[in-house]
Amino acid sequence: MNPPFSVMANVGGRMADAAFRHVASALARLAPGGRLVTITGAGFAPDNRAWSAAFARLQERGRVVFSAAIDGSVYAKHGTTIPTRLTVIDKLPADDPTVFPASLGVAPDVATLIGWLAEHLPARLPVDPSAGVPNESTRVYRLQTDAGERIIGRKVSPASAANATTTGATALTPDEAFIALMDGRTILDLSEGLQLRRTRVMGANRIELSGFTDTMRERLTAYGLFHEIISWKLRMFVPVDANGPAVLARLLDRWPVERIGEREAA
Template identity: 75%
Template sequence: MPGISTFLNRMLALTIELQGVLFTAFEQLLNARIEGAIAAGTYDVGLETLRAESFVVTGRKTIYTHPGTGAETRLLTIAQRQRNRPLTLDEALNRLRESGARRLINGRSGRAAVQVHAPSVMLDNGEIEYRVRLIRPMEASNVPVRTMAESHWQDADEATFAAAWTAELAEAPAFTDSTLHMVSGLLLPIWKRLPNESTRVYRLQTDDGERIIGRKVSPVWAATATATGLPSLTPDDAFAALIEGKTVIDLAEGLQLRRVRVMGGLRVELSGFTDTMRERLTAYGLFHEIISWKLRLFVPTDASGPAILARVMDRYPIERVAEREAV
């Protein structure tokens, strides 16, 4: 790639109108790269301070002790509580003033969303993927335009939209509890053992006043860091790792859990089951669909997912946990 000075000098040789077009395209590509890096956890913002309503250390394990100095590397399990700040109805209606914005209702779930423009991205094959952004009370996501026609999203009048949005706000919990895993203390001797997809360093202060600096690791890495036998992973941690998309979990009797993309949406699929297992797995709460003439089983990705996954893991224990690139 040419240097930035060469790029700017060549830009100056163009007309003002063409410069504006190229800078707009460059900005869109740059923003798409930054969004992708943030989503993948590889965007480097230096030493970042984590903030939440509460941090409580619930577990400590020493995973390395330096033979000369006795300095330790510790794996900390931290309970995190964050206050939810859902988007209000007035804020959602303000977004509808943007050009091309639409009020949407999902015909299957009854949830509301505001559709606005999102930057396009260039795929690996050179094709331009046009996207829209679906803004919901508690989250927002970018969706390819081509998948919208196949989805259950449809236009809604203002009264129906407002009722659905208000109902979801009423159901939203005040706080969200989650678990962090951090490696702190002496890091250099085990730096190569740490996940290489992100080298960001974080700091936080617990409710007891303890200050912690270290690197965040996934539940999968935490489960295998000190394992001497089979990996230990709670259903909640396993569900969170699967939703993140960077984990494959092998269960007993040839079953495997992983996140997949189906019809433009993300699901947690259970593969490797036999006909004799299907009835039992369905009774546990998994749902099935026939896709391309093949029966496939999925774990619900809503609030019921961890409980359903717990029943599956109780009957078919974890045998192996592996990390992969997110899809």
């Protein structure tokens, strides 16, 4: 990442700790074991007494494994000669947050910097694959809010978003669950072995509930689900009209979501 050196969105004037705030925010969002690589002003360094305390706080969550200044002349052909710094932080708390890797000085050129990286940068830590961004789409979106804040990211399904931001019970509201199910890629596993997913019945998309028992049928019908006998089998469905979210609300209140799964859209 290349955070702004001294400005922040929606804040007037210059802020001396803008780079630190951006780095701290990025580190907080990084998966355990992940690696953060950042280019900042040369003065934003662990061995700079003005920033030592700030880096000590950072190292309570992630350890600095490499830091080297880069001579400003490296960027001369791009129209700037401001000295910068390459810092690498791994998302693993440091054994001693007040201890930093030795400074390697100032790299006069790219070749020197690459040589230092090859010699001094440790291997990456293992990362839990489930903590990564799902491979649903590789398209990158660049957005700007009405307030002027710029955002870059990828679009993921409601299921992935819920799994990434919660532990335990799902954060999906009935409306969000309805939209996610109708999208076709989300499967909701409920308590007591129930499951919701989108199915195709007689050329139409429906939200089907499976895993129910005979003793549940009366209550499910009272909640607003309806049933049909298809190929000599009784199947139950959530309405896909405007009543759907309300029916889902009653259903999920009684049988809460235990797991959010995904599949390819039907």
